[in-house]
Ligand SMILES: Nc1ncnc2c1ncn2[C@@H]1O[C@H](COP(=O)(O)OP(=O)(O)O)[C@@H](O)[C@H]1O
């Protein structure tokens with residue numbers, strides 16, 4: 001049975017749908033991210049799951065029991081969930097130990113048991129030595145760890161995180177996303193993680209829900225999302241890509257500067273315009289004409305930038321007008337203006353809406 | 354002027370090297386001299402005088418023996434403490450629910466409530482006291498009359514001339530302090546802090562007790578302390594209510610020591626506990642709000658969503674309007690009635706309406722109109738002096754132009770712990786005798802007001818200066834402008850609004866200052882507040898009401914200017930600490 005089920009959830013403000021027809025099922029112990037640009041409805045969805053606001057329509061169930069509908073909402077304090085907030089929301093009037101112990105106190109555990117569990121979780125997040133400190137004396141990263149400990153120590157049914165890393169600097173952010181995944185692997189808590197940062201979602205999640213303007217664009221594991229984006233939005237939002245517009249005519253799909261056999265491409269149906277996504281990493285670049293299955297397109301380097309970890313080339317097919325973006329390893333050096341061959345595997349081209 | 358310019362120009366680089374007597378020192382000495390005159394010397398004279406024998410000036414403890422030698426005098430002291438405690442508590446009961454409702458809930462009429470608190474805040478306590486004499490005077494008071502009318506009883510139950518009456522009146526006009534402090538604190542508590550407790554299993558009530566209230570508690574206690582100090586330092590309301598009720602408090606007792614003949618030595622000795630308690634409690638308040646566990650965190654996502662009260666919102670709104678009725682609606686209705694009545698006791702009848710009170714106050718009375726003019730002149734002068742003095746000092750302190758700048762800052766805020774009555778006695782002791790003989794002059798009133806409101810000026814000025822990035826001045830100087838040019842062309846224009854705000858925050862309370870003025874005014878320098886006080890002693894409530902309303906009406910345009918320049922809440926922002 002699914003742990004958490006959202007069925008056709010809608011949140012409407014006036015005539016504006018902040019969240020539209022949102023359906024999602026989480027298996028027990030699954031880590032799912034809600035990913036999308038700012039304002040796409042992630043926080044709204046999360047707060048509906050937490051019970052802070054009722055949905056306008058649709059239902060939310062946990063362990064088969066309905067906890068939210070337009071008419072009835074089990075209040076947050078009765079959902080046995082935990083949440084980590086963007087501002088951490090660490091209470092400044094309580095020490096680290098008191099912050100972490102708060103939820104256990106509410107659950108009426110004995111003092112000794114509270115102490116034992118607080119110490120244990122503080123060990124896990126490496127904050128035991130700061131137990132007696134007040135939050136004002138902690139760095140951002142330490143406050144983040146307190147927030148994690150406070151949320152996990154109560155062993156919640158579902159853990160909710162709303163952009164928990166957005167207030168940290170870049171290095172710490174990178175470190176903490178691994179930490180969050182590590183804690184998940186250790187405690188196996190069903191988790192919904194909200195972020196607008198694709199790499200955060202990729203590192204932490206079992207599955208990612210890509211959202212745009214209140215709607216779900218695609219739900220898939222990270223590698224599928226990257227390799228098989230279903231919409232132009234997803235392809236553009238997850239990683240960098242080339243959008244190639246083609247026309248299906250007479251058994252061929254004609255692109256700007258080259259053509260491919262209709263049979264070698266996915267999703268060719270009917271006639272008319274087709275849109276494909278092709279990752280810059282999936283394109284090969286050679287000086288001599290390649291032989292093999294791949295399409296070979298004679299082209300010219302129109303510009304390039306060196307980014308240390310890779311070369312970023314703009315390559316224009318001789319017969320075309322618009323350049324294609326290609327990433328190669330740092331050792332593959334081509335001069336601007338030189339003739340090269342693009343090596344395109346039709347199977348790497350993904351049909352998008 | 355040119356000397357000052359070059360001083361300022363070279364100051365930062367060269368002052369650090371000690372030894373040389375350059376012009377920076379002159380500047381420092383000048384400011385120190387002014388502050389010594391305004392702050393230190395009255396204080397020292399107060400202390401010295403309390404140990405001096407009358408006339409001979411010899412050292413003696415006799416003043417203390419006299420001041421505390423009678424049970425009556427000690428009782429007045431205890432009365433003050435009791436009064437402070439009761440009115441602070443009452444003020445808390447009025448203010449905290451209102452602050453919570455306005456800052457954190459979806460109560461209807463939150464803007465209206467804020468406006469009414471502001472109306473309370475700008476009502477001088479003695480005006481409130483007069484209104485409540487009209488409302489709850491024994492027998493003739495309106496509330497009593499309504500009571501007898503409704504119940505047919507012989508007499509109404511309300512008597513303002515009592516300890517509880519006085520405590521109520523003081524609380525009604527000091528609760529805005531707690532309101533200001535508490536809303537400011539609650540506005541720092543982000544909704545996420547409450548949500549975090551919620552989702553961990555704490556219901557709304559537990560969240561309020563465990564998270565919201567503890568976070569606001571230092572502010573609430575701070576507000577209570579300020580109210581307590583207000584109550585024990587207040588002169589007008591106790592003089593109007595306690596004296597007819599036949600009990601004394603410290604301030605009324607001090608006033609009696611100042612009666613004929615003036616016994617300033619005994620008064621100085623008697624003022625010491627008032628000063629001591631104030632200093633002590635202000636320290637306590639500081640310690641409390643700076644305790645490490647109570648530093649409010651701010652961060653991204655610190656948005657606040659109002660707590661939805663459901664049906665309770667009308668109950669809470671009802672309470673807000675009840676408090677407003679006590680502090681604003683009822684008092685002003687009956688002040689108006691009285692001001693436009695031939696005799697207030699005859700009530701709301703067409704033939705009882707007249708403009709004669711206004712005519713009398715404005716044109717016929719020998720000094721009433723002049724007293725209003727005096728109030729505005731003196732307040733304007735002290736606000737101007739205080740604003741520019743504190744701006745200069747704040748600038749010098751912030752940019753570290755002189756060594757030991759911190760001392761200057763400290764002297765500027767020190768008057769905060771000196772109650773107006775005590776300050777006046779200090780000024781009297783220091784500047785009434787020759788050679789200066791300032792007693793009764795406009796100058797002594799202006800200087801006393803300046804000193805009283807120096808802390809407000811300084812707090813505002815230093816906050817304003819800190820908001821100006823030094824790089825903006827450096828940009829001027831890199832382009833070849835002097836420091837003075839930078840000050841004139843960049844800093845002052847940038848701070849125009851802040852300066853105007855500070856000026857109003859001093860000017861408005863200075864126009865109604867009574868506690869210091871009552872000890873220092875002379876026959877030609879009577880101010881409006883003293884005039885109102887005199888009229889209340891004569892029992893002239895119709896004319897008094899007219900004068901009090903004129904004073905209030907004249908304040909309105911200033912308030913309007915302040916709100917235009919600085920936003921709706923400029924009076925209600927936390928500015929005293
Ligand atoms: N109380 C509200 N009233 C009206 N619109 C709202 C309200 N709360 C959120 N919105 C709108 O709903 C949309 C989704 O908001 P949110 O869920 O916070 O986005 P995200 O967390 O993805 O950045 C935004 O366009 C926002 O402006």
Ligand SMILES: [Mg+2]
Nearest residue numbers: 042043044163
């Ligand atoms: Mg959000």
